[in-house]
Amino acid sequence: MLSIFFIFVIASIIAQGQTYSHSSCSSASSIAINLHGLKIDPHPMTRPSVVSFALNVSVATVQTGPIKTQFTLKKEVLFFPVTVPCTDGVGSCTYDDWCEFSKSCSYPLPAGVQLFNMPMNVTSSVPTGKYSVEIRFTVGGTLIGCVTMKDIEVK
Template sequence: MRMSALSLMLLLLCAVQLCAAVLGRSHPQLLVERSGSRRLGKVGGFAWENCGDRRDPVVLQSLSVAPDPISIPGSLRVSAAVNSGKTMASPLKAVLVVEKALGDLWIQLPCIDQLGSCTYNDVCTILDELIPPGTTCPEPLLTYGIPCHCPFKAGSYSLPASDFVLPDMELPSWMTNGNYRVRAVVSNGGEELGCVKLAFSLQSQ
C-alpha cells in the first residue's frame, strides 16, 4: 500500500510537472485556486509557494487541494496549473525534504521505504515502472492531455479539479497525524528546473 502512496505522488508530479506531494484540512469545500502562491505563513492548513530562482524554467502557477486537513483513507480533490519553459527529460532528479512539526520544532523526516526526505535520481524511470511505456496514461491525465512519461515538452499544463481516492496507505507512525512542510526540487544534469514548497496537515483514521 505504500507503493500506492508513491504512485499517487508521482502521478501528481507528472500532472503538475514538479515533484510535490499534494496534500491538505477537514472542511469539505474547495480551497480557492489562486494565481501566484499562497504564502507559507502559519502552521496548519494547506499552503504553497515557488522557491526556485527567478530563472527556473518550471513555475507552479496555481494549486488547490481539498479537504484540509487531508484524510487517509478518503478522497482528495486537486487542481493545478504549471508553465514549463523547457523540455524536462531523463534523468529527471527530484529531491524532497520533508519536515514534521513537533511542538515549536520542525524535525526533518528520514527516507524510509521511499517515504520522507528522499532523493529520486530519475523520476522518469520510476514513472516507466509504474506506467509501462506504450500503455495509455491513466485518468484524469488522459482526458486533459497531460503526459505521464518523459520527456515532458515545454508548455502550459492544467489539471482542472479532479478527484483521487486515497486508500488506507499503512503509513508509518512517524508520518501520520500532524503538520508537515515539504520542499521539492527538480533538476536535470545539475541544472535546477523548479522548486516548490508545500505546507499541509495530515489526518489518518
C-alpha cells in the same frame, strides 16, 4: 466582548489548519519548471485514505529527462520542523526520474502548462500533524525548479 475575541481567535486557529500554501524557492534565472497551482483533495488529509495531488505546472522549455526530484519533508513537532527520513519511498526521498514518480508524466515533457495528478496512499502509520515539503527539480545537476508547500495537514 472578551467572549467575541475568544471565538475569533479559535475560529482563526481552526481556519489556519484548513489551508495550505505553495511558493517558489528558486531564483528567476534558473526556473524551467514553475508550480502555479496546487490542489490537495481531501485536505486536511485523513488516514487511512487515498489523497489526490493536482499540480498545475508551467514548463519553460522542452524537458527530455530524466528530471531528478528531491523531496525534503518536515513535520512540525512542538512548533519546530523535524525532517522526516526516507523510509520505503516515503518521506525525504530523492527520485532519479520525476516521470517514474509521477505516472501522469512522460518524455519529452513539452513546454507549456501541464497538469499532473498524483494519488498518494496515506496509511495509518503516517503520524497526524502539520507538514511542509520542499521539492527540488534538477537536470544534470542544474536546478531547474523548486517549490515549497506549507501547512499540509494529516488528521
